[in-house]
Amino acid sequence: MNDPTPDITEMVRAEAGDALERIEATLLALEGGSAHPDAIDAMFRDAHSIKGTASMVGWTGVAAIARAMEDRLEACRERGRFETELADPMLRATDALRRALAGDAEAAAAVADELGDADAAAVTPSARSRPAEPAPTADRADAGLGKRRVAAAPGTPPRGVEGRAIRVAAEKIDRMLDAVGETVLHHRRLEHELGQRVLADGESLAEEELDLGERLLGELQDSVIEMRTLPLSSITAGYPRAVRDIAAADGKQVELVITGAETQLDRVILEGISDTITHLLRNAVAHGIESPDARQAAGKPRSGRIELRAEQREGMVAIEVADDGRGVSAELLASATDAESLTDLLTRPGFSTAAKVSDLAGRGVGLDAVKRNVEHLGGSLEVRSEPGQGANVIVLLPLTLALLRVLMCERGGQVFGVPLAGVREVVAVTDTVSMGGRPLLALRGMSVALSDLAAVMGASSPPLPPSPTAIVLALAGRVAAVQCDRVLGDQEVVMKSLGPLLAEVAGYLGAAILGDGRLVLILDPNHLLKTQAASPPPVRQSTGPGTHEAPNVLVVDDQFTVRELQRSILETAGYRVETAINGREALERIGRPPDVDMVLTDIQMPEMNGFELLKAIRRQPDRASLPVVIVTSLGAEEDRRRGAEEGADAYMAKDEFDQHTLLETVGRLVGR
Amino acid sequence: MSSVHVSVRAGGEHYALPVEDVLEVAEIGHVTPVPGAGPAVLGVRNLRGQVIPVIDLTVLLGVRAQRPPEQILVAEESGRCAGLAVDSVTDVGMVDEPTEAADSRYLRGATFVEGALVGIVDLHATLDALVEGGTT
Numbered sequence: 001m002n003d004p005t006p007d008i009t010e011m012v013r014a015e016a017g018d019a020l021e022r023i024e025a026t027l028l029a030l031e032g033g034s035a036h037p038d039a040i041d042a043m044f045r046d047a048h049s050i051k052g053t054a055s056m057v058g059w060t061g062v063a064a065i066a067r068a069m070e071d072r073l074e075a076c077r078e079r080g081r082f083e084t085e086l087a088d089p090m091l092r093a094t095d096a097l098r099r100a101l102a103g104d105a106e107a108a109a110a111v112a113d114e115l116g117d118a119d120a121a122a123v124t125p126s127a128r129s130r131p132a133e134p135a136p137t138a139d140r141a142d143a144g145l146g147k148r149r150v151a152a153a154p155g156t157p158p159r160g161v162e163g164r165a166i167r168v169a170a171e172k173i174d175r176m177l178d179a180v181g182e183t184v185l186h187h188r189r190l191e192h193e194l195g196q197r198v199l200a201d202g203e204s205l206a207e208e209e210l211d212l213g214e215r216l217l218g219e220l221q222d223s224v225i226e227m228r229t230l231p232l233s234s235i236t237a238g239y240p241r242a243v244r245d246i247a248a249a250d251g252k253q254v255e256l257v258i259t260g261a262e263t264q265l266d267r268v269i270l271e272g273i274s275d276t277i278t279h280l281l282r283n284a285v286a287h288g289i290e291s292p293d294a295r296q297a298a299g300k301p302r303s304g305r306i307e308l309r310a311e312q313r314e315g316m317v318a319i320e321v322a323d324d325g326r327g328v329s330a331e332l333l334a335s336a337t338d339a340e341s342l343t344d345l346l347t348r349p350g351f352s353t354a355a356k357v358s359d360l361a362g363r364g365v366g367l368d369a370v371k372r373n374v375e376h377l378g379g380s381l382e383v384r385s386e387p388g389q390g391a392n393v394i395v396l397l398p399l400t401l402a403l404l405r406v407l408m409c410e411r412g413g414q415v416f417g418v419p420l421a422g423v424r425e426v427v428a429v430t431d432t433v434s435m436g437g438r439p440l441l442a443l444r445g446m447s448v449a450l451s452d453l454a455a456v457m458g459a460s461s462p463p464l465p466p467s468p469t470a471i472v473l474a475l476a477g478r479v480a481a482v483q484c485d486r487v488l489g490d491q492e493v494v495m496k497s498l499g500p501l502l503a504e505v506a507g508y509l510g511a512a513i514l515g516d517g518r519l520v521l522i523l524d525p526n527h528l529l530k531t532q533a534a535s536p537p538p539v540r541q542s543t544g545p546g547t548h549e550a551p552n553v554l555v556v557d558d559q560f561t562v563r564e565l566q567r568s569i570l571e572t573a574g575y576r577v578e579t580a581i582n583g584r585e586a587l588e589r590i591g592r593p594p595d596v597d598m599v600l601t602d603i604q605m606p607e608m609n610g611f612e613l614l615k616a617i618r619r620q621p622d623r624a625s626l627p628v629v630i631v632t633s634l635g636a637e638e639d640r641r642r643g644a645e646e647g648a649d650a651y652m653a654k655d656e657f658d659q660h661t662l663l664e665t666v667g668r669l670v671g672r
Numbered sequence: 673m674s675s676v677h678v679s680v681r682a683g684g685e686h687y688a689l690p691v692e693d694v695l696e697v698a699e700i701g702h703v704t705p706v707p708g709a710g711p712a713v714l715g716v717r718n719l720r721g722q723v724i725p726v727i728d729l730t731v732l733l734g735v736r737a738q739r740p741p742e743q744i745l746v747a748e749e750s751g752r753c754a755g756l757a758v759d760s761v762t763d764v765g766m767v768d769e770p771t772e773a774a775d776s777r778y779l780r781g782a783t784f785v786e787g788a789l790v791g792i793v794d795l796h797a798t799l800d801a802l803v804e805g806g807t808t
Contacts, residue, residue, distance in 0.1 A: 498725070501799060502706065519718050
């Protein structure tokens with residue numbers, strides 16, 4: 001007697017696991033009254049196929065449970081309906097089946113009474129998952145299953161992988177990502193060095209080659225990152241069931257709606273966030289959703305609703321858990337201040353929203369641990385809630401741990417990186433006020449705590465220049481600004497840990513290697529915000545009149561710093577400002593209402609450069625007169641001429657760029 | 673008993689580390705200061721894609737530095753890796769077990785090599801000092 005080869009058993013396991021998940025989803029849908037008319041047939045077919053393939057590899061225990069389920073479904077089919085009482089025992093049977101697939105010998109016997117199957121009861125532990133007959137050959141398995149499947153690892157819960165798959169140690173992919181990341185950085189440096197010279201000489205062949213290189217590297221990088229990403233659905237399959245079970249144990253009715261399950265995330269982040277999401281769902285059921293009677297009394301539907309939403313948002317992934325339950329108490333909300341937000345209060349160690357600690361949610365960790373976990377993954381957490389209106393927990397996570405977009409800034413001759421996820425904007429500090437002896441930055445009707453980056457990090461640096469640059473940080477409802485000598489631009493970096501010896505030094509996420517081999521320290525935005533916690537809260541001032549009618553200026557530049565600098569200058573002067581990171585994005589924006597009144601564009605940008613954007617705008621009859629100003633670092637007469645030929649209204653060189661010239665030019669073109 | 677040590681000069685004085693503690697000798701290279709990390713930490717350095725902290729031995733040993741360090745001894749102890757900045761590496765050879773007591777917690781003792789007093793660096797204590805902030 002030959003054992004089936006590991007490959008075949010893995011295929012069967014994966015196949016059965018998929019069928020099992022489909023059955024489970026259908027049962028839950030039937031229970032909620034929203035299943036397809038042919039749901040019973042579909043479950044019957046799945047149970048039947050599990051039975052068939054399990055018998056084929058000699059897993060009699062698995063086959064017995066599947067057969068018991070099949071029998072009950074057969075009966076339902078004959079009666080033409082599925083009784084809701086049957087959902088519970090059937091769901092328990094799916095659990096047993098899952099255990100049996102993982103090799104649990106007792107699983108079959110446990111479920112036998114429930115579904116009343118004599119054969120299942122007769123299965124003895126010794127009969128489990130041992131092949132009872134010669135193993136099928138690989139050919140036969142292929143023919144029988146139609147496709148090859150390889151599960152993630154032997155013994156793990158089955159999770160199908162479509163098509164051919166190979167197993168590669170995760171660290172090999174991590175190393176590859178590191179190398180690709182370094183290569184991309186190197187290319188950018190090369191492009192920067194060559195780009196200026198080449199463009200100035202009007203040499204387009206080298207420019208094309210550089211563009212091609214960038215595109216190829218981008219594709220390479222994307223595909224390596226993709227190797228490490230999985231959809232959120234790879235961890236959410238069990239959630240509807242878990243929510244139902246927790247709610248049922250609490251005497252509550254809760255429906256879980258998942259949207260954006262296809263959102264892709266780094267495998268490492270997914271693994272790290274899985275428990276957190278379960279915890280948030282558990283919280284929502286136990287602390288958020290009220291009992292059916294209480295809900296009815298409050299004029300809500302008896303059944304509660306929890307939404308798990310995921311979506312990409314500005315290079316991050318936002319995962320929200322929103323419930324329509326009782327929300328936080330009015331007293332708690334009132335005690336939240338700008339200095340200590342609701343999120344701060346709720347994530348204080350040991351805090352809980354439960355009036356009485358319920359059996360289910362009292363266990364495990366609180367929101368403080370959730371927050372720590374999320375921050376550890378490079379993300380942030382925010383809680384929004386209104387009494388009686390439910391609560392919304394928003395987790396912002398980076399798409400990947402491999403690459404980090406940081407803003408490079410300089411203070412006292414040293415360059416630091418600040419993750420862009422924590423940066424709201426960059427402003428020139430022209431207007432400061434003081435409250436209680438502490439400096440504040442006046443910012444569009446808000447005042448924001450302001451400090452010196454050197455002081456926050458404990459560096460001894462010369463005084464700040466007369467008009468320093470401030471980086472406005474915003475995370476979890478907290479806003480603060482740190483000043484530096486100047487901001488150098490943003491770039492993607494590969495971040496590395498500082499290692500065990502410097503782990504205790506506060507304020508650093510790690511270090512990144514620059515193109516020239518030097519290291520730049522990456523600052524932790526949470527630390528920068530925290531050290532300002534004692535500062536006065538942002539104070540809202542009334543906004544000036546006329547904001548609504550202000551001309552709408554679209555700023556197009558691939559550099560975050562340039563966009564933010566222009567935005568800051570224009571907004572201070574009362575313009576409305578929108579931004580785009582390249583010509584293509586700008587063109588899309590221009591095509592949509594509300595109308596853009598003028599465009600301020602860079603020349604050198606990926607995907608679609610400034611000249612191409614200009615050309616595309618001028619090709620549209622109704623946009624032929626849209627004012628376009630070209631702002632670029634290339635001061636060459638050639639570009640000025642080409643800009644004029646393509647129909648630019650004005651041309652500004654970055655090296656002679658100043659606030660006055662910008663406002664004068666913009667004012668001349670859109671009259672303000 | 674004598675064993676192979678890497679001998680260095682730091683702040684003009686002679687020190688040595690057991691060769692098992694030393695992974696390699698490298699130029700000091702570009703060291704990025706880490707504000708807030710304590711006076712003994714010169715900063716961090718990129719060593720073939722690895723980020724390693726660089727320790728100023730003279731600060732730890734209380735010796736007056738006479739010139740900027742030129743080399744680092746990359747040393748490792750139970751997964752903790754650091755570069756010890758020194759004036760220069762002078763020799764690799766047999767050094768006797770310490771015979772003299774040393775008044776620094778970062779030395780296991782001292783011994784005479786060809787008439788010169790050589791302090792034997794206690795790597796474990798040195799790296800511990802870094803975790804604690806290394807001020808003395």
